[in-house]
Amino acid sequence: MEEPHEMSARDTIFASIRAALGVNGHEAPRKKIVADRIAGHPAGVVPQRGNIPPKERLALFVKMLEGAAGTVQAVASADEVPGAVGAFLRRHNLPLAIRRGGDEKLSSVPWSNEPSLEVSIGPSDGKQLASVSHAFAGVAETGTLVMTASPDNPTTLNFLPDNHVVVLDARDIRGDFETAIANLREKYGEGALPRVVNMITGPSRSADIEQTLILGAHGPRRLHVIVVGEP
Amino acid sequence: MVERGKRVGLFVTCLVDLIRPSVGFAAAKLLEDAGCTVDVPLQSCCGQPAFNSGDRQTTRAIAEQVIDAFEGYDYVVAPSGSCTGMLKVHYPELFEGDPNWRARADAFSAKCYELVSFLVDVLRVERVSAHFPGNVTYHDSCSGLRELEVHAQPRRLLGTVQGLTLTEMKDADVCCGFGGTFCVKYPDISNAIVTKKAANVAATGAQTLLAGDLGCLMNMAGKLQREGKAVDVRHVAEVLAGMTSEPPIGGPARGDNL
Amino acid sequence: MTGASTSPQFKDNARKALADVNLQTALKVVEVNFIARRQEVADRLPEFEALRDSARDIKNHTLAHLDLYLDAYEQRVTAQGGKVHYAVDADEACRIALEICRKLDARTVTKGKSMIGEEIGINAFLEANGITPVETDLGEYIIQIRNELPSHIIAPAVHLTKAQVEADFRRVHTHLPADRNMVEPETMLAEARAVLREKFLAADVGITGANFLIAETGSSIIVTNEGNGDLTQTLPKAHIVLASIEKLVPTLEDSAQMLRVLARSATGQEMSVYTTISTGPRRMQDLDGPGEYHVIILDNGRSAMLGGQFREMLRCIRCGACMNHCPVYHAVGGHAYGWVYPGPMGAVLTPSLIGLDKAGNLPNASTFCGRCEEVCPVRIPLPKLMRHWREREFERHLSPATVRAGLRFWSFFARRPRLYSFVTEIAARALTFFGHSRGRFGWLPLAGGWTKHREFPSPQGRTFQSQWKNRTR
Numbered sequence: 001m002e003e004p005h006e007m008s009a010r011d012t013i014f015a016s017i018r019a020a021l022g023v024n025g026h027e028a029p030r031k032k033i034v035a036d037r038i039a040g041h042p043a044g045v046v047p048q049r050g051n052i053p054p055k056e057r058l059a060l061f062v063k064m065l066e067g068a069a070g071t072v073q074a075v076a077s078a079d080e081v082p083g084a085v086g087a088f089l090r091r092h093n094l095p096l097a098i099r100r101g102g103d104e105k106l107s108s109v110p111w112s113n114e115p116s117l118e119v120s121i122g123p124s125d126g127k128q129l130a131s132v133s134h135a136f137a138g139v140a141e142t143g144t145l146v147m148t149a150s151p152d153n154p155t156t157l158n159f160l161p162d163n164h165v166v167v168l169d170a171r172d173i174r175g176d177f178e179t180a181i182a183n184l185r186e187k188y189g190e191g192a193l194p195r196v197v198n199m200i201t202g203p204s205r206s207a208d209i210e211q212t213l214i215l216g217a218h219g220p221r222r223l224h225v226i227v228v229g230e231p
Numbered sequence: 232m233v234e235r236g237k238r239v240g241l242f243v244t245c246l247v248d249l250i251r252p253s254v255g256f257a258a259a260k261l262l263e264d265a266g267c268t269v270d271v272p273l274q275s276c277c278g279q280p281a282f283n284s285g286d287r288q289t290t291r292a293i294a295e296q297v298i299d300a301f302e303g304y305d306y307v308v309a310p311s312g313s314c315t316g317m318l319k320v321h322y323p324e325l326f327e328g329d330p331n332w333r334a335r336a337d338a339f340s341a342k343c344y345e346l347v348s349f350l351v352d353v354l355r356v357e358r359v360s361a362h363f364p365g366n367v368t369y370h371d372s373c374s375g376l377r378e379l380e381v382h383a384q385p386r387r388l389l390g391t392v393q394g395l396t397l398t399e400m401k402d403a404d405v406c407c408g409f410g411g412t413f414c415v416k417y418p419d420i421s422n423a424i425v426t427k428k429a430a431n432v433a434a435t436g437a438q439t440l441l442a443g444d445l446g447c448l449m450n451m452a453g454k455l456q457r458e459g460k461a462v463d464v465r466h467v468a469e470v471l472a473g474m475t476s477e478p479p480i481g482g483p484a485r486g487d488n489l
Numbered sequence: 490m491t492g493a494s495t496s497p498q499f500k501d502n503a504r505k506a507l508a509d510v511n512l513q514t515a516l517k518v519v520e521v522n523f524i525a526r527r528q529e530v531a532d533r534l535p536e537f538e539a540l541r542d543s544a545r546d547i548k549n550h551t552l553a554h555l556d557l558y559l560d561a562y563e564q565r566v567t568a569q570g571g572k573v574h575y576a577v578d579a580d581e582a583c584r585i586a587l588e589i590c591r592k593l594d595a596r597t598v599t600k601g602k603s604m605i606g607e608e609i610g611i612n613a614f615l616e617a618n619g620i621t622p623v624e625t626d627l628g629e630y631i632i633q634i635r636n637e638l639p640s641h642i643i644a645p646a647v648h649l650t651k652a653q654v655e656a657d658f659r660r661v662h663t664h665l666p667a668d669r670n671m672v673e674p675e676t677m678l679a680e681a682r683a684v685l686r687e688k689f690l691a692a693d694v695g696i697t698g699a700n701f702l703i704a705e706t707g708s709s710i711i712v713t714n715e716g717n718g719d720l721t722q723t724l725p726k727a728h729i730v731l732a733s734i735e736k737l738v739p740t741l742e743d744s745a746q747m748l749r750v751l752a753r754s755a756t757g758q759e760m761s762v763y764t765t766i767s768t769g770p771r772r773m774q775d776l777d778g779p780g781e782y783h784v785i786i787l788d789n790g791r792s793a794m795l796g797g798q799f800r801e802m803l804r805c806i807r808c809g810a811c812m813n814h815c816p817v818y819h820a821v822g823g824h825a826y827g828w829v830y831p832g833p834m835g836a837v838l839t840p841s842l843i844g845l846d847k848a849g850n851l852p853n854a855s856t857f858c859g860r861c862e863e864v865c866p867v868r869i870p871l872p873k874l875m876r877h878w879r880e881r882e883f884e885r886h887l888s889p890a891t892v893r894a895g896l897r898f899w900s901f902f903a904r905r906p907r908l909y910s911f912v913t914e915i916a917a918r919a920l921t922f923f924g925h926s927r928g929r930f931g932w933l934p935l936a937g938g939w940t941k942h943r944e945f946p947s948p949q950g951r952t953f954q955s956q957w958k959n960r961t962r
Contacts, residue, residue: 008575009574009575009576009577009581010575012575012577012788013575013577013734013786013788013792014556014559014560016788016792016793017555017556017559017734017792017795018556019796020792020793020794020795020796020797021553021555021556021795021796022796023556025556025557025560030554030557031557033554034554034557034558034561034739037550037739037740038561038704038705038739038740041705041739041740041741041742041743042740042742043742044540044543044547044742044743044745044746045536045539045540045542045543045746046536047534047535047536047540047749048535048536049534064759067759068758068759068760068762122776123776123777126686126690141759142759142760143759143760144760144764149775149777149778150774150775151774151775151776154775154776154777155719155723155777155778156723156724156777158719159716159719159720159723160720177745177748177749178742178745181741181742181745184741185741191565191705191706191707192569192706192768193706193708193766193768194768194772195767195768195769195770195771195772195775195778196723196765196766196767196768196778197765197766197768198719198763198764198765199760199763199764199765199766200762200763201759201760201761201762201763201764202762203762204714204715204716204762204763205714205715205762206627206628206678206714206715207644207714207756208626208627208628208631208644208645208646208647209627209631209646209651209654209674209677209678210515210518210649210650210651210654210674211518211519211522211644211647212651212674214674214675214678216678216679216682217627217678217681217682217714217715217716217717218625218682218685218686218689218715218716218717218720219715219716219717219719219720219762219763220716243953243954245903245913247953248913248952248953248954249913249916249917249948249952250917250946250948250949251946251948251949252949252951252952252953252956253949255953255957256953256956259957271953271954271957273906273907273910273954274906274954275902275903275904275905275906275909275910276903276909278903280896280899280903281896281899281900281903282876283857283876283879284879284883284888284892284896285876285878285879285880285881285882285883285884285888286880286883286896286900287880287883289896289900289903289904292904293903293904296904296906300906373856373857373858373859373860374857374859377858377859377860377862377863378859405816405858405860406816406856406858406860408816408856409856410855410856410857410858411856411857413853413854413855413856413857414938414939415936415938415939416853416854416892416938417500417503417853417854418938418939418941418942419503419504419507419942420503420507420817420820420821420854421856421942422941422942422943423507423820423821424816424817424819424820424856425942425943449945449946450943452944452946453929453939453942453943453944453945453946454942454943456929456943456944457931457942457943457944477949478928480946481928481929481944481945481946481947482928482929483926483927483928483929484925484926484928
C-alpha cells in the first residue's frame, strides 16, 4: 500500500543523480545544452578512411567485408541477381530455395530468370536454409551492412537461416557511419528509427573456445553480398 | 638548447642511498661530465611508500620537506623513473586546492627529471665515453616509461658504449612485478610476474640486465639469482658512467674488495 | 539480490589460481592474442587516439547531464511503445524482471550476455522462482553449465581449456552419443548451436544487456559476434533490456564514436559482427519482433559515484582492454577477484558496489604499472582511482594492523631526514657486515615476503649520503 509521500524508484534515482551533480533539474542552461546536442547531433571524429571516390569506396567496402569473412560479388544490374543467388546456392550444395522479404527492390528483381529457384516471401521460422534481404546501405569504413527492420525486411531473415544473401545497391555504399546515420534520419525522421537496425559485418562467429575463431555460432554461417550496378 | 653549468640537486632515492650508492656516484659523474654542478641536500625518501599505501598526510609532509630542500636548484635529477614520477607528476596532485603550495609544487615539478632523460633531452648529451663489452638487455620500468616517456634515451646512450651490444627481450615494457609494497603484500603474484620476466631476460642470452630503477633491478636480480641464472644486474647509470668495478646487484664481493 | 562475492578471499583465490595448470595454460592465450590484436587494429586507424578523447568527452558530458538525458531517453522509449522501469538496487531489478515474465506466463528465458545480469544475480533469482534462464552467448553458456561466474567481461570462458569445455558438454548434453568425436572446436560450436537454437525458438522472454542507450531515439544497442543477442531479443514475446544508468549517450553519432573504440579495444576487430540498435517493440506492420520491449534502468550505487572521487569510473564501456593488459590478471585470471568484474576496472568498481570492507584487496593487488590506463578507450585513470581506495582504507583503518604499524614506523623516520640518515647508515653497515662476501641474503628477518621467492642484495658498506659527505672535491 503506497504512502502518499513515498518516493518511486524513479524519483529516488533522479533525486540521487541530481544531488550528486548539485542540480535541481530545472536549470535552463543545462536543459538547453541537452536539447541542442540532441537536435544538433554533432559528428565528432570521423575517420577519413572511407572518404574516397565512389569506385575506391566500393573497393574498400569489399576489402573490409572480405576481411571479416564475408563474400562479395558484383553484378551489373538487378537482372543478374537471380543467377548470382542460384550460383551461390549451387556452389555450397544448397537446395535452390530462398526466403526473401517483400521489399520492393527485391520484388522488382526478375526471379524468373532463375526458373529452378524456389522463392518464398516472409519472415523466417528457422526452417529455411537461405534467405535474401536488401540492405539499406553499406559502410565502406568497416565493410558493414546496414539493415533496417520492416515488414519488407523481417529481421529473422538476417539471423535464422544458415546462409544469408544480401543485395546492396552500389550507390548506397557510404564512406562512414555518420553518412549512413544521416540517411536513416532522412528516411525515418528526427529522433526516430525502425524497430531494429542491424549493422552486420560478416557471418556469425565465436572465439569462446580457447580463443579459436569459428564461423557460424548462432547466426548465419555464410554472408554473401551481391553489389548491384555502378557506384 | 644546451643547459650547461647548471646546479643540479641530486635526488639519490632511498634505495640507492641504502642499498647501492654506486648508482648515486655514477649519476653524479654523468652529470658532472656533462657540465653540471651536483649537490646532494639532506634527504630521506620521495614518499611513494606512504602515497601508495593511502597515507596522504605523511606523503604531504615528506613532499613539503623535499620541495623545501630542492626547489632552490636549477634542476632536480633522480636515477629512478618511479621517484621522478612521484616528484614530477604526483607532488602537484598532493597540493590540489592549496594555492601557495600548489604553485611551489608546480614550479618544482617543472625542474624534475629522470637521469637519462635529463642527459639526452635537456643536456643534449649524445654519447658517453664508457666501455662495457658484452651483450646487455634492457627493462623499461613502468613509471619511467608511462609517466615520463623514458624509452629511447637509455637505448640511445647505450648505443654509444664501446663494445656493448643490446638485445631486446620479449615484453621489455611489461611490469617486473615489484610495484613497491605490492611485492611483499602479494608475494606469490609478484613472484609469478617476475618469473616471467626472468625467463624473458634469460632467453636473450645477455650477460647483463640493465634498467633505470633500483627497485625493479633488485626484484629481477633477486629472482634471477634465486633461480641460479647467470645474469649480472646493474643500473644503467653504472654502465653509462663506466663505473662497473663494484659487484653487480646481489653479486659476491671480489677478493680485492675485502 | 546482488550475487555473493569471494573478494575477501582474494589472496586464497590467487594462490589457487597460480597453482591451477589449466587456468595458467588458458591465460597465456589472453596475454598473446588480445594485446597484439588491439595494437594492430589501433595502428590501422589514424584517428584512434582522437576517438579515445572524443569517447571520454562524450561520457563526461553525458554524466554531467545524466538526469536530463535519462528523462529524454525515457520519453522517446515510451513514445515508441516501450516501457522504462527504474530499479534502485539489484533486488528491485530482479522483481521487476520476474513480474514481466510472470505476466507472460514465461517458462524459459533466453539471455544475451549481460554483466548487469550477473551483478544482480538474475539467473539464480529466476530459477528460484521456477523460470529457467538459458545463457546463449557461447562463453556464458559454458560457464552456466559449470555454475561459475564469468572470468572476463568480454570472454567469459577464457579461463578454460578446450578439453575442459569438451568434458562439460559430454556431461550435460546427454541426449547426444557419449562417445562422439569432439576433437575440433568446430564440432563443439555446432553442438552448442543446435542445442541453443531449440532454446531460442522456445523462449517466452529474452533478456539482454545494453552496451549503450541512446537518448535521441530511445534505443538500446547490443554488440555481439555470435548473433545470439539478436535471436534472444527478436524471437520471444518480450525483450527485457537490463541497463545501468551510465549506459546513456546522447545521439546516434555519439554511439558511433563509442562503437569505434569499443570493438577495437575489446577484441581487436574493426567492428563486431552484429551491432544492433533496438527501438521499442514490434511495430504494427512488422512481421517479426517482440511484442513487448522493457528497459530496466538500474542504479545499484552508481548515482552515488557521480558526486565523488570515483565518478570517472562511470565512463567505463566494459571493453576489457584493461584486464587484457594487466600483469596481475595474467597471473591469476578473473575468478580470483571474486565477483562479477575482474581486472583493473573490477578493482575500482567492485568496492563501490559491494563495499570496501569486502573488496579492499582488489585495489591493493596492483603494481600501478599503468598499462590499464594506457589502453583504456575512455582514458579512466585506473591506478589513481585504486590509490583513492587505498586512501579510504587508510582513513578508515581497514588495512591490517601490521601494515599500519610498519608504515607508521617508516613514516616516523622518513619525516626526519637527519634521523633517517643516521638509522640507515647503521642499517647499511650492519647488513653489509653480514651480507657482503656472499653479496646477498637468502633470508632476512622481517623480509619474509621478499625472501620467500628472491634473494635480497647486500648494501655497499655505507649509505650514499654519508659517503658523499666525505667526498674530496
